Amino acid sequence: MTVKDVCEILKSKNNIEILTHASPDGDTLGCGYALCLALQSMGKNARVIVEKMPQKFKFLTKGVKEQDFQGEFVVSVDIAALSLLGSNAEKYAKIIDLCIDHHGSNSIEIKDKYVVADAAAACEIIYEIIIELGVKITKEIANCLYTGISTDTGCFRFSNTTAQTHRIAADLMEAGCDFEIINKNMFDTKSKARVELEKNLYDTMEYFADGKGAIMCISLDMLEKLNISGDEIEGIENIPRLIEGVLLGITMKEREKNSYKVSVRTNECINASEFCAKFGGGGHIAASGCKINGDYETVKSKLIKAAEEFI
Amino acid sequence: MTVKDVCEILKSKNNIEILTHASPDGDTLGCGYALCLALQSMGKNARVIVEKMPQKFKFLTKGVKEQDFQGEFVVSVDIAALSLLGSNAEKYAKIIDLCIDHHGSNSIEIKDKYVVADAAAACEIIYEIIIELGVKITKEIANCLYTGISTDTGCFRFSNTTAQTHRIAADLMEAGCDFEIINKNMFDTKSKARVELEKNLYDTMEYFADGKGAIMCISLDMLEKLNISGDEIEGIENIPRLIEGVLLGITMKEREKNSYKVSVRTNECINASEFCAKFGGGGHIAASGCKINGDYETVKSKLIKAAEEFI
Numbered sequence: 001m002t003v004k005d006v007c008e009i010l011k012s013k014n015n016i017e018i019l020t021h022a023s024p025d026g027d028t029l030g031c032g033y034a035l036c037l038a039l040q041s042m043g044k045n046a047r048v049i050v051e052k053m054p055q056k057f058k059f060l061t062k063g064v065k066e067q068d069f070q071g072e073f074v075v076s077v078d079i080a081a082l083s084l085l086g087s088n089a090e091k092y093a094k095i096i097d098l099c100i101d102h103h104g105s106n107s108i109e110i111k112d113k114y115v116v117a118d119a120a121a122a123c124e125i126i127y128e129i130i131i132e133l134g135v136k137i138t139k140e141i142a143n144c145l146y147t148g149i150s151t152d153t154g155c156f157r158f159s160n161t162t163a164q165t166h167r168i169a170a171d172l173m174e175a176g177c178d179f180e181i182i183n184k185n186m187f188d189t190k191s192k193a194r195v196e197l198e199k200n201l202y203d204t205m206e207y208f209a210d211g212k213g214a215i216m217c218i219s220l221d222m223l224e225k226l227n228i229s230g231d232e233i234e235g236i237e238n239i240p241r242l243i244e245g246v247l248l249g250i251t252m253k254e255r256e257k258n259s260y261k262v263s264v265r266t267n268e269c270i271n272a273s274e275f276c277a278k279f280g281g282g283g284h285i286a287a288s289g290c291k292i293n294g295d296y297e298t299v300k301s302k303l304i305k306a307a308e309e310f311i
Numbered sequence: 312m313t314v315k316d317v318c319e320i321l322k323s324k325n326n327i328e329i330l331t332h333a334s335p336d337g338d339t340l341g342c343g344y345a346l347c348l349a350l351q352s353m354g355k356n357a358r359v360i361v362e363k364m365p366q367k368f369k370f371l372t373k374g375v376k377e378q379d380f381q382g383e384f385v386v387s388v389d390i391a392a393l394s395l396l397g398s399n400a401e402k403y404a405k406i407i408d409l410c411i412d413h414h415g416s417n418s419i420e421i422k423d424k425y426v427v428a429d430a431a432a433a434c435e436i437i438y439e440i441i442i443e444l445g446v447k448i449t450k451e452i453a454n455c456l457y458t459g460i461s462t463d464t465g466c467f468r469f470s471n472t473t474a475q476t477h478r479i480a481a482d483l484m485e486a487g488c489d490f491e492i493i494n495k496n497m498f499d500t501k502s503k504a505r506v507e508l509e510k511n512l513y514d515t516m517e518y519f520a521d522g523k524g525a526i527m528c529i530s531l532d533m534l535e536k537l538n539i540s541g542d543e544i545e546g547i548e549n550i551p552r553l554i555e556g557v558l559l560g561i562t563m564k565e566r567e568k569n570s571y572k573v574s575v576r577t578n579e580c581i582n583a584s585e586f587c588a589k590f591g592g593g594g595h596i597a598a599s600g601c602k603i604n605g606d607y608e609t610v611k612s613k614l615i616k617a618a619e620e621f622i
Contacts (some may be wrong), residue, residue, distance in 0.1 A: 155466050156480070157494040166481035169467070170474040183468040191555045192522065199513035202506060211503065244502045 001114045003125075007132045009098060009112060010039065010075075016046045017071040019096065021079045022086025024050055026057065026186065030123045030148025031077035031100070033060045037144070038135040045069040051086045054231065056185060060147060063140035073097050078122035078148075081107045100125055120160040123148030127168050142177035150179070151186055194232045197222065201239065207246075208304045209311045214240035215303060217252040217260075217296065237263035248275065248307055252299060255291075260299050264288050275310050312425045314436075318443045320409060320423060321350065326383040327357045330407065332390045333397025335361055337368065337497065341434045341459025342388035342411070344371045348455070349446040356380040362397045365542065367496060371458060374451035384408050389433035389459075392418045411436055431471040434459030438479050453488035461490070462497055505543045508533065512550065518557075519615050520622045525551035526614060528563040528571075528607065548574035559586070559618055563610060566602075571610050575599050586621050 010016070018035050020028040032048035039046035045067045053061075074096050079085065080103035082093045099108045102125060104117035116125050123145045130137060130145075137145075149169060153161045156169070173179060190198075197218075205216045216239065240249025247270045251263040262279070265287055266272040272288035281290020292299045321327070329346055331339040343359035350357035356378045364372075385407050390396065391414035393404045410419045413436060415428035427436050434456045441448065441456075448456075460480060464472045467480070484490060501509075508529075515528045527550065534544075551560025558581045562574040573590070576598055577583040583599035592601020603610045 155468060157466060157491065157498070159491050161484070161490065163481040163484040166477040166484060170477035170481070173472070173474040173477060179472065180468065180470050187468070188553050189555050190553060192518070195513060195516070195554055199510060202510035202513075205506070207503070242499050242501060243506055244500050 001112065003114070003128050003132045006098070006100065006112075006114045006129055010129070010133065011042075013073040014044050015069045015072040016044060017074045017092075018046065018048045019074055019076040019079065019085070019088065019092050020048060020050050021084040022051045022088070024052075024054065024057070026151030027121045027123055027148040028078035029053075029057050029060050030121075030144040030146075030151075031126045032144075033064055034123065034126050034130065034141045034144035034148075035075070035077065036064055037138065037141050038130045038133060040065055040067070041135055041138075042133065047071075049088060049092065051088055057147075060144050062143070063138070075100060076108065077126065078102070079108065080105055100129070118162070120158075120162055120165045121149045121152035123152070124165065124168055127171075137171065137175040139176040139178075142172040142175035143182065146172045146177040146179055147182050147186070150183060155183055155187055191232050193226050193228045196226050197228055197232065197236070198239070200226070201236070205240070206300075206304075209248075209308045211245045212247045212311050213250070213304070213307045214243055214246045214248075215250040215252065215300060215307075216240055217254070217300070219254045219296075220256070238265055241265040241267055248272070248311055250303055250307065252296075252303070254296075258295055259293050260291070260296075262290050262292055262299075262303065264290075270311065275307065278306055278310075312423065314425070314439050314443050317409070317411065317423075317425045317440055321386075321440070321444065322353075324384040325355050326380045327355060328360050328382040328385045328403075329357065330360045330385055330387040330390065330396070330399065330403055331362070332395040333362045333399070335363075335365065335368070336389075337462030338432045338434055338459035339389035340364075340368050340371050341432075341455040341457075341462075342437045343455075344375055345434065345437050345441065345452045345455035345459075346386070346388065347375055348449065348452050349441045349444060351376055351378070352446055352449075353444065358382075360399060360403065362399055368458070371455050373454070374449070386411060387419065388437065389413070390419065391416055411440070429473070431469075431473060431476045432460045432463035434463070435476065435479055438482075448482065448486040450487040450489075453483040453486035454493065457483045457488040457490055458493050458497070461494060466494055466498055502543050504537050504539045507537050508539055508543065508547070509550070511537070512547070516551070517611075517615075520559075520619045522556045523558045523622050524561070524615070524618045525554055525557045525559075526561040526563065526611060526618075527551055528565070528611070530565045530607075531567070549576055552576040552578055559583070559622055561614055561618065563607075563614070565607075569606055570604050571602070571607075573601050573603055573610075573614065575601075581622065586618065589617055589621075 018032045020032045036046045036048050075098045076096045077100050099113045101115045102119040102122045106115045119125050127145050200222050201216045207214050237251040247267050249265045253261045264272040273282050276288040276290040279290035329343045331343045347357045347359050386409045387407045388411050410424045412426045413430040413433045417426045430436050438456050511533050512527045518525050548562040558578050560576045564572045566572050575583040584593050587599040587601040590601035
């Protein structure tokens with residue numbers, strides 16, 4: 001399929017439902033609301049289907065009209081597999097008509113699939129579609145697309161970022177997107193509970209192997225005491241790796257008494273997957289995990305000993 | 312002056328010294344080494360004059376040849392005033408021939424000044440000059456320019472970022488710049504001492520005014536115990552403001568016994584300058600400071616009381 005084919009289909013349809021993935025992030029929601037705004041501006045009925053809208057993304061709905069209609073055509077955005085539909089699976093898994101995505105691994109089996117694997121964010125594809133549809137990029141559309149692009153690239157830092165990512169960002173800046181507010185809310189704001197959690201985690205931080213390794217632990221006690229939500233733990237396992245000189249960073253997360261989920265993040269030439277394999281786990285070169293049973297001190301000693309040998 | 316005028320002058324000169332400002336940052340150094348590489352590739356003698364090179368910017372010198380020559384022409388880059396020359400003032404303050412800068416407030420009084428105030432980074436101007444000179448943007452030049460642009464815009468987050476900033480970044484990406492490593496080193500890496508400092512600061516954090524205010528304190532004790540350098544304190548006064556819900560964030564820095572430098576950072580509609588004026592200080596709307604004498608508890612109480620009334 002080409003972008004023109006996608007646009008021909010969209011132009012020919014009405015009463016369109018745009019499906020986002022469960023635990024929605026900035027990219028799937030940015031796609032959803034940008035496309036919805038574009039379709040509504042073409043005089044079509046459209047809505048976005050969201051499992052549960054996180055507070056911090058509510059601004060993306062600005063300008064979207066609530067329309068009363070019976071859905072006739074379903075477009076999925078940024079959904080790599082049907083297993084990611086969450087509670088929407090029952091109603092929508094079998095009636096997706098068009099799939100728009102940027103995951104090379106996309107496993108949704110339907111005829112009309114438009115997957116661009118080198119797009120850093122699915123929002124880059126939606127940008128291309130909106131331009132091809134001849135719809136003006138309004139400030140509201142620009143805010144949606146910028147949010148998807150910025151969150152999926154870690155604000156232009158991750159390796160998926162391309163020259164094209166920056167060129168699209170330039171156009172969105174010219175359309176008046178609120179890049180400063182968006183980035184502040186997406187990247188720079190910490191909840192009070194998160195600050196408290198980090199303080200507690202720093203208290204557990206231990207270095208080993210001449211500072212090339214660092215380990216910290218989130219205990220059940222800590223989570224309970226801080227009454228912390230899943231959102232607020234996001235990215236926490238990156239903390240040890242980002243300390244100067246650390247090549248292998250370990251985060252122990254207590255799951256139940258005497259049972260730990262272990263997240264390993266590495267820099268440069270250290271293979272996290274190989275390390276985790278020693279404990280029956282695995283994953284990617286720079287990000288892997290495993291599960292170890294035992295009390296805190298025993299598990300920690302095992303990990304440090306293995307890591308010292310490994311580094 | 313136009314960019315063409317600047318290039319005509321540079322083309323006509325040889326034995327060029329490029330002057331950077333004291334406490335050099337990514338932008339002045341990025342300008343310096345990018346321009347030096349470009350001039351050397353044109354067959355000229357050139358060197359960069361740096362007061363004291365920070366370790367983290369040493370990678371910018373890659374590919375620069377050390378040339379033995381007597382300087383005949385001095386170009387200043389990213390230097391807004393002669394007072395910023397540091398220990399280079401004595402030798403260079405009176406012999407600058409060409410000034411290239413992006414500070415609207417530039418106060419250097421010479422004939423040949425090329426100041427582009429809406430450039431987010433002086434590196435944007437150097438990019439324009441290198442293109443006009445007809446020099447190819449090599450990977451090394453791209454790394455220098457990207458570093459200046461990324462550091463001066465907080466990785467495309469600050470309000471000075473423009474569409475043009477992203478368009479230049481796109482070209483630098485195509486030239487093969489190591490954006491991922493650069494951003495990791497500039498933004499994501501914390502020294503062990505910095506982690507320790509943050510932990511100590513979090514311990515002093517107090518909220519007030521229903522969580523709309525936050526205050527923390529760096530004591531002389533803390534700095535001595537952690538043996539921490541100036542570099543590692545950079546940006547620390549932003550911590551309170553970046554906590555969810557906080558509109559006014561205060562950082563007390565003990566300067567000597569019973570004397571505090573106070574940094575105030577605000578969000579949205581709170582005027583930090585007005586607040587600091589209450590204590591004889593001032594600054595910008597979102598970032599101001601003042602000095603208060605007294606013991607820790609007294610100064611803290613004064614600040615909290617004033618802030619509660621102010622919010």
